[in-house]
Amino acid sequence: MRNESNVNSYARQFPAIFESGEGSKITDVAGNKYLDFFCGAGALNYGHNNPRLKQALLSFLEKDAVVHCLDMNSAVKDRFLERFESIILQPRDLNYKVQFTGPTGTNAVEAAVKLARLATRRRKVISFTHSFHGMTATSLALSGSREEKHKVNPAQDVIFFPYDGFFGEGVDTMEYLEKMILTRGTGVELPAAIILETIQAEGGVNVASNKWLQDLRRFTRENEIVLIADDIQVGCGRAGYFFSFERAGIVPDIVLLSKSISGYGLPLSLLLMKPELDVWKPGEHNGTFRSNNMALCTATEALEFWKDNSQEKTTAQNAAIVKRQLEQLAEASEHVVAVRGTGMIWGLEFTSGAIARKISSNLFGKGMIIETCGNNEQVIKLLPALTIPEAELRTGLSMLAEEVLALDNSVIMEHNSLVA
Template sequence: MTVTQPSPSIFETLESEVRSYCRSWPVVFDRARGSRIHDEDGRTYLDFFSGAGALNYGHNNPVLKRALLDYLERDGVTHSLDMSTTAKRAFLERFQDLVLRPRGLTHKVMFPGPTGTNAVEAALKLARKVKGREAIVSFTNAFHGMSLGSLAVTGNSMKRAGAGIPLVHGTPMPFDNYFDGRVADFLWFERLLEDQGSGLNQPAAVIVETVQGEGGVNVARPEWLRGLADLCERRDMLLIVDDVQMGCGRTGSFFSFEEAGIVPDIITLSKSIGGYGLPMALTLFKPELDVWEPGEHNGTFRGHNPAFVTATAALDTYWADSDSMTKQTIARGEQTEAVLREIVAEHPGTGARHRGRGLVWGLEFDDKGWASRASARAFELGLLIETSGPQDEVLKLLPALTITADELDEGLRTLARAVRQTAQGETNT
C-alpha cells in the first residue's frame, strides 16, 4: 500500500529554518482569548506560555482591545517615529503617575525601538557613553537578546555561536548560587576588580536579571541583589536591571527588583509593557545619565502609538491599584508552588526540583531530556508550556497574570499528568 505523505506547508516551503516555537507546537493557531488559544481545527489549549511573557494580561484582553479599537476607529495616529502624540502623552503621564512616582523613581523614559533587545542595546550604549569605558559584566546563564551587543552579554553558547563573529567587551561572572553556596558572593568578581593583573578592564556597567527566565528560572536572592548594587556603587559601575520578561508584575511587584529594595541606574522593559502583545520597549535611566545628543540613538519604530494606547489601558486597569494586582499574582504563585511541590514529591527518584517567584516557575529533573518530553506530552494534553535553560532542561511556567484560579488549577493538573506519563513512558491518555 502506498502512503501519500502530506504536502509541505507554506511555513515549511517558504519560511526560514530559523523558526522555533512552531516546531514544538505543530498546529496552526487561529483565535485566542484570555488564557486559552484555539487552533484552526477547533482544538483548545490552555496557555502557560503567554507569548514568552508578552501577554501578562492574557490574549485579546477585552478592556485593552476596546481602547485599541476606539483609537483606530477615530483615525488616531499609528506611526509617528518620536514625534509627540496624544497617545504617547497619555502613556507617559500614566506611567509617571502609576509606576514611577509611587516608587520614588525619577528615571527618564526612552523609547529605543519595539523589542527587548533594542532596550538592552540602548542601555549598554548609554552606559559606555556615560562612563567612557567598553567592558560590561553579565552573569552565567544570562539572556539579554539576539542582536550583537545583547548577545555579547548572553551566556547561551548556541545563541552566541549564531553571531558569526567574536562577541567582545562582555565578561561573565557567576550568578547567585552558581557554586551551590560554596563560594562567598562576589568573591571572584571583586578580586578581579582589585587585582591589577587580572586582565579585567574596569567595567562601565553590570547587567543582571533578577530571575533568569531563558536561563532556567534561576532566582537571585534579595540579599545577593543588594550586595551587587553595593558593589556597583563602590566600584563606580552602573547597575542595569533587565526586566524585559520579569517586569510588568511577573514576580508580583511591577518591577522585579522592588523586593530587594534596590534602585538600578538603568532599567529595560519590553514584552508586556505594551499590554496587548503589541511591540514596545522602554529604557529607563536616572536623570543624570541622560547625556544623549538629539537623534544620537534613533529608530523608525519608536513611536508605535497603538502600543501606547494599550499600555496606558493596562496601567489604568491593573496598576491604579497595584496592591490588588500584586496580591493576586502572589496568591497564584503560591497555588502554583503547592502543586509543583506535589509533583516533586511524586517523583522522588528523578531529582525533581522547582523554583520561582510570583508567576514564573521552573521544574527541573536530573534527566536533561525530561523537560522536552514532558512539554511535548503536555501539548498533546492541551497545555502550552515551554522549556528553558542551556539544555532546555527546565519546564518553564509563565501563565498570564489574569488567569483564574480554576484555569491555573486545570493547567497545573494537566502538567502533573504530563510529567507522570512521561515518567511512565506512556503514549496514550
C-alpha cells in the first residue's frame, strides 16, 4: 500500500492481497487460491481458521468474556494454565513455572536472557552460528544469521560458538565449546546462559543431533549454566513432538514458546522456567499485553490436539512422505545440495540463493506459498500445517518437484544452446 513503510517484506515476496483462508489454502481478493506451505512462519500449525479454534474464540467473544486484563487473574488464563499442566507438562514429567512475557517471541527471548543473568549474577550469553532469535536489541545480538546487527546493535556480552555440524562431519563442536569455556587463558568466562534452537529454522533448517544436544545439556548442568531452548518456531508440534527437544530426551532450564502456542495466529508468548529460577520480584518484568485472553482461549483449545499421541503419529506419517519425496528430488536434481529436517519442518538446499528465490517466486505464480531461508536464502523451507490433508501435502510436494526439475531442464537447454 502507498502509505505503508518500506520495511514491509513479505508483501514484496508474495505480492497479492489476501482475503480469506481455510485449512491449508488462502484466497486473494481476485479469487486466486494458494496452497500454503508457509503457515505464517510457523504461527498456524493447525492451518487457517481451524474450525475447533474458531468456534472456541467465537464462543468466548459471544459471552462477553474479559478480553484484556493485563496479568490479572481471569477464568481463561486459569483454565489454560490448568490444561497446559495436565496435557503438556505432567505427561512429560516436566516441572516448569509459566511466565507470560509479552505478545511476541522476541519478548520471551529478552525476558529469558534477563532472567538468566539475574539468577546467575553472570553477564555473558553463548549463542550459535546461523542462529536467529528475533529482531529486538538483545535477540538481534544473539542472532548469528543476522549480519546487519553489527551495524546497529552493540555486542551485549554475546559469544558465538559453532553449531553442531558447522565444520562438517567428524568435528565435535561440543568438545571445542567445553575446552574454550573451561580452559584458563581462552578469554571466555563462564556464561550465564547458552541459548539455542534445536532446529535452526531461519538459519537453513539445521538439525542438531541428539548426542550433541545431550552433551550440551550435560555440560550446562555440570557447570550451572542456564540452558535456554528457543522453541518459538519449532515447538508446539512442528518438530514431531510438542517440544522439539523431546527427541533428545533432555530437559532445558528455560523453554520459550510463541508463534503456534495460540494456534490461531493470535499473539502470545510463554517462558517456561524451572521453579528455582523464578527469582523475579513482582513487576520486575512486565508489559501491557502479557497474557492476551483471546490468544489464551484458542491456545487452550489447541492443547486438545495433544491429549493423546494421534497428532504425533499423523506428523510422523507425513514427515516420512516429505522426507522420501525430497530425497528422491535431490537425487534427480543437480541443483539440490542437501535435504534436512524432521517432523513438519524441512529444508531443501540449493547451489545458490538465486535458484531458491526463483523457485519460490515461480511457485507463488502457480498458486503455492513457500519461503526461503539460510544466510544466502539458498534453502527452500517447507512449513505445511500439521493438519494438512495428505492429498494436499502430496500436491504441494509435486508442485515443488515439477518446478525444480523444470529449472534443471531450462538450465540444460540454455547450456546446449550456448554450446551450439
